[in-house]
Amino acid sequence: MADPNDTRGALRRIWDWFWTPSSVLSVGFVLIAGFMAGILFWGGFNWSVAASNSEEFCVSCHSMETNLGEYRETVHYNNHSGVRAVCSDCHVPKEWNHKMKAKAIAVKDIFYEITGSIDTAEKYEARRTKMAMAVWKKMKASDSRECRNCHAFEYMDFTMQEVRAGSEHQRAIDQGMTCIDCHQGIAHKLPPNYLEEYEKVARALAPGTRPEAHQSARIDAQAIRSFLSDAR
Amino acid sequence: MLEFIGTIAGNILSLPGILGFSLGLLTRRPALAAVFGGLVGLLEAMIFSGFSLAAAGGLELAVSVAVGVVAGVLGCLVRRKGAMV
Numbered sequence: 001m002a003d004p005n006d007t008r009g010a011l012r013r014i015w016d017w018f019w020t021p022s023s024v025l026s027v028g029f030v031l032i033a034g035f036m037a038g039i040l041f042w043g044g045f046n047w048s049v050a051a052s053n054s055e056e057f058c059v060s061c062h063s064m065e066t067n068l069g070e071y072r073e074t075v076h077y078n079n080h081s082g083v084r085a086v087c088s089d090c091h092v093p094k095e096w097n098h099k100m101k102a103k104a105i106a107v108k109d110i111f112y113e114i115t116g117s118i119d120t121a122e123k124y125e126a127r128r129t130k131m132a133m134a135v136w137k138k139m140k141a142s143d144s145r146e147c148r149n150c151h152a153f154e155y156m157d158f159t160m161q162e163v164r165a166g167s168e169h170q171r172a173i174d175q176g177m178t179c180i181d182c183h184q185g186i187a188h189k190l191p192p193n194y195l196e197e198y199e200k201v202a203r204a205l206a207p208g209t210r211p212e213a214h215q216s217a218r219i220d221a222q223a224i225r226s227f228l229s230d231a232r
Numbered sequence: 233m234l235e236f237i238g239t240i241a242g243n244i245l246s247l248p249g250i251l252g253f254s255l256g257l258l259t260r261r262p263a264l265a266a267v268f269g270g271l272v273g274l275l276e277a278m279i280f281s282g283f284s285l286a287a288a289g290g291l292e293l294a295v296s297v298a299v300g301v302v303a304g305v306l307g308c309l310v311r312r313k314g315a316m317v
Contacts, residue, residue: 019313019314021316095280096246097242097243097246097247097276097280097296098242098280099242100241100242100243100245100246101238101239101241101242102238102242104237104238104241104242104245105234105235105237105238105241108234
């Protein structure tokens with residue numbers, strides 16, 4: 001094997017070996033071996049993507065714990081039927097190409113975790129608006145695709161919903177609105193001035209939309225109080 | 233920017249990248265490989281937008297076609313370098 005006259009570097013030799021036609025392996029052997037290796041590789045790849053969708057994985061980063069705590073107070077974590085939506089159900093698309101895109105973009109968060117962009121409560125609050133806007137933008141642009149993996153207007157029985165929900169959902173269908181237009185803060189605390197900030201996102205995506213079309217589904221205690229006192 | 237890089241990465245790991253590359257392996261002619269890859273890119277953009285050009289979005293479509301073309305040509309290069317037929 002070792003030829004004293006061979007002056008090629010190690011890398012070069014590996015490169016040349018790699019491209020040398022095989023004379024000892026049959027085509028069938030190479031194909032079958034390649035096929036098996038492909039299955040192993042693909043299985044491993046798929047498994048790691050699935051593993052990176054678990055709640056445990058998301059909150060393995062300290063930065064994500066604030067959101068975990070807030071989410072634990074909401075119906076998507078704890079409810080009468082026991083059906084849950086975990087982080088990835090809302091934040092990671094199911095369709096392969098959208099999923100790969102989301103995963104690729106999320107690699108940036110490793111950098112932010114190391115630099116500690118949101119590692120204290122103060123830093124978190126300072127950055128919340130910016131992060132929430134990124135999420136809104138994604139959901140508005142995708143017509144709340146992730147919500148619609150579980151929820152659909154078509155199958156909602158408006159007569160079984162609260163009066164306000166039923167009539168607002170009818171309005172949403174009529175005006176072509178999407179879930180995030182009203183349910184901005186479905187799983188976490190909202191940033192201050194969220195309605196204004198949400199308007200900015202919506203307007204940047206669709207110039208010319210009527211701002212009053214967007215309204216929060218949050219219960220506005222102040223408005224109810226003033227309504228009640230007016231009624232009296 | 234982030235959105236753009238993400239779109240590219242997403243396409244490399246889905247049909248345009250993988251099927252485009254495989255189809256490129258079938259030919260020694262780069263132009264044909266590029267056409268194969270481009271078609272896969274077009275197909276992917278159409279499938280994921282529910283077969284409506286309007287919904288596909290210009291950038292989305294351009295990136296998936298471009299990634300398909302590059303993957304196809306890369307597959308073709310591997311064929312030229314690595315096979316005698």
